[in-house]
Amino acid sequence: MENGEIKNIEATANPVQKEKGAGNLAAQYLVDNQVETLITGKLGNVSFRLLKKDGIKIYKSSPGTVEKNIKLFQQGKLKEITSIQGGFK
Incomplete structure (x- = not known):
């Protein structure tokens, strides 16, 4: 996002x-491709730690479409996920 507008x-x-695995x-694929933000409905502990270590912001998706x-x-x-225990679904 740039100035409140999604650029890509x-x-x-x-x-x-x-x-x-x-x-x-x-998660490593996202890091390698320099993703800045992830909106997801599922995430495990190891993936969470890997993404957060590289500064990727993670948000819990809501039921419905991508749009x-x-x-x-x-x-x-959307709620930003800043800590995780046991993954989430």
């Missing part, structure tokens, strides 16, 4: 979804 949105398929590999969640994010209505 990129949706991509998870390239490691069928791999062992896919969540952690996906709905982007609007909620822009309105400041």
